[in-house]
Amino acid sequence: MTDQAAKEPAPRTGTARRALLGAAALGAGAAVVGLPGAAVASEGRGRGGGALRDLPEVTVIGHRGTSGYRPEHTFGSYQLALDMGVHIIEQDLVPTKDGHLVCRHENDITQTTDVAQHPEFAARRTTKTVDGAKLTGWFTEDFTLAELKTLRAVERIPANRQHNTLYNGRWEVPTFEEVLEWAEREGRARGRKIWLYVETKHPTYFRGIGLGLEERLARLLRRYGRDSRDSSALILQSFEPTSIQRLRKLVRTPGIVLLSTAGTKPYDFEATGDPRTTDDLVTPAGLKWIASFADGIGPDLSLVIPRKADGTLGTPTSLVRDAHAKGLRLHPYTVRNENTFLPVDYRIGSDPNAYGDAFRLFETYYATGIDGLFSDNGDTALLARESYLAKKGR
Secondary structure, eight states: OOOSOSOOOOOOOOHHHHHHHHHHHHHHHHHHHSSTTOOOOOTTTTTTOGGGGGSOSSEEEETTTTTTTSOSSSHHHHHHHHHHTOSEEEEEEEEOTTSOEEEOSSSBOTTTBSGGGOGGGGGGOEEEEETTEEEEEOBGGGSOHHHHTTSOBOOSOTTTOGGGGGGTTSSOOOBHHHHHHHHHHHHHHHTSOOEEEEEEOSHHHHHHTTOOHHHHHHHHHHHTTOOOTTTOOEEEEESSHHHHHHHHHHOOOOEEEEEOSTTOOOHHHHHHTOOOOHHHHTSHHHHHHHHTTOSEEEEBHHHHSOBOTTSSBOOOOSHHHHHHHTTOEEOOBOBOSBGGGSOGGGOOSSOTTSBOSHHHHHHHHHTTTOSEEEESOHHHHHHHHHHHHHHTTO
């Protein structure tokens, strides 16, 4: 997922408060969603069809695991998210030089691994243009899997999450196949399937350099029985609609089209000269087109409730109603606990890295009628969900 905050100010932690939230959710989250059959039926149960109908009302999606507490896309992050009780755990996929799919938010691994500390890879630092943006760093497609496995994951935004730096160097970069195997083991131990939410990153770029993602991903899904509509316990997602269209021809796994902020354009549209922007895709006509090949949308939060010019939260748009009218699910992204990521009127105190009133913000978004939500803080999301459903008498 794309981050909403472009600037990431300097730190103070609030560790005790985080620990309290985490401990509470480990109990509450497990009680609410940890057992088979514990899911609450959604009013929109038919939206998306197939196995999606069995997802609990207001599905909590662990964003890159639970990256508010552990470095993202590590087994430390995935395992903690699962233990907290989140309903689905997200992976972002990029390829290695030798064609393996690995879990990184970006192919640029400068900020998420210790690659800069490896003199043997110093010459691999280079400048590339990815989706129109010029980037300088180290990229997964320039490393074999064996080479990538010599690196260790680190916290991506240490200025905001200084406590996460404690775990720098503890975990490798996981392959997606390793995640599938982990999910199989955990599923057997828990007596239920572990849901995964899988994003193809920069698919047009990778196809252009001979490392197409969709076929590689489809092969793994078929190998691990995650390719069906009714029992895959997996959702595919991409910011490029053509990637979901391509995957739909390869597997029957449900798909979601991710939508960035207003005025932006999917990169595959840029590459093919398609004039449509996100603004066109969130109209009833655009949503009808998406519904012809996808099961839902993953909009930036600002498309559900925009922020005002002063940074406070505004009035909900008609997107939830319009998408549901076309049979689409909505899983917007991403709610985080830290003040720096919250609307101005949900912040507490002046420390940008202290926790704000995230519980109230979660409930505000839940009340719009969305079907689920991505969060870096699965415990907070689950506790807010519990309060929201209790108020509704669920």
